[in-house]
Amino acid sequence: xxTVFKLQITYRLLCILFISLGLSACSVAPWERGNLSKPxxxxxxxPLQTGFRGxxxxxxxxxxxxxxxxxxxxxxx
Amino acid sequence: xxxxxxxxxxxxFCLLFVEQAFSIEVGDSIPSCVLNKINKPxxxxxxxxYKGQVIYLDFWAxxxxxxxxxxxYMNDLEKEFKSKGLQVIAVNLDENIDDAYGFLEKVPxxxxxxxxxxxxxxxxxxxxxxxxxxLIDRKGVVRHIHLGFRSGExxxxxSLLKQLLSN
Numbered sequence: 001x002x003t004v005f006k007l008q009i010t011y012r013l014l015c016i017l018f019i020s021l022g023l024s025a026c027s028v029a030p031w032e033r034g035n036l037s038k039p040x041x042x043x044x045x046x047p048l049q050t051g052f053r054g055x056x057x058x059x060x061x062x063x064x065x066x067x068x069x070x071x072x073x074x075x076x077x
Numbered sequence: 078x079x080x081x082x083x084x085x086x087x088x089x090f091c092l093l094f095v096e097q098a099f100s101i102e103v104g105d106s107i108p109s110c111v112l113n114k115i116n117k118p119x120x121x122x123x124x125x126x127y128k129g130q131v132i133y134l135d136f137w138a139x140x141x142x143x144x145x146x147x148x149x150y151m152n153d154l155e156k157e158f159k160s161k162g163l164q165v166i167a168v169n170l171d172e173n174i175d176d177a178y179g180f181l182e183k184v185p186x187x188x189x190x191x192x193x194x195x196x197x198x199x200x201x202x203x204x205x206x207x208x209x210x211x212l213i214d215r216k217g218v219v220r221h222i223h224l225g226f227r228s229g230e231x232x233x234x235x236s237l238l239k240q241l242l243s244n
Contacts, residue, residue, distance in 0.1 A: 011082055014082075018087075029196075029199070029200075029204070030204050030205060030206050030207050030209075031136065031138060031170040031196060031199045031204055031207060032172070032196075033140075033207070034138055034139075034140045034171060034172050034173075034176070035172070037140045037141075038140070
């Protein structure tokens, strides 16, 4: 009785595993990417500006070592 | 022999990926694609009717950046090799055909433009990138496949094209 129950659980888990893995097999074909390539679909709508801000932030915060933790720097600009 | 459910599931799962293995490669015959002319959608074009000619088959879409760069090249091909037996066919794969019309207003195209409305040809060929161009010889066999477009990469293709045209 116990082994049958255990087998059922294993079977169900396998089902879930295969179905969830199968979801990734549904791919978008290269010719279907017209809508995905629109600018409003980009994760970052202003990549140049983000890069520039990152650079400014990085150079000004460099003295503190990282974005977290107490800083030991001068705090100067 | 009794098959356990998990084995059946494993086989079914593996079958999901089998379809991806059958794409058209160099040396394969081109499937007979049925396409429609872009400015006269009722005019049907079948790739079979160009057997005996060398075909440069290009798949493009309005949203595809490198496709813009490939158009002047295809204009040159048409101008230089049409009289020698080359047929340039550019297949549009836009989901909305108006996007293609907008693109063609900005980019001049002096070669045959067709659309693959239900994308069957793209599915049959299993396109891997946009744009993709196929060079097909007079017997209907794929001789060269080029993924993407960079103007510096056309040299090998062009020498093969000249060789195919002289056959």
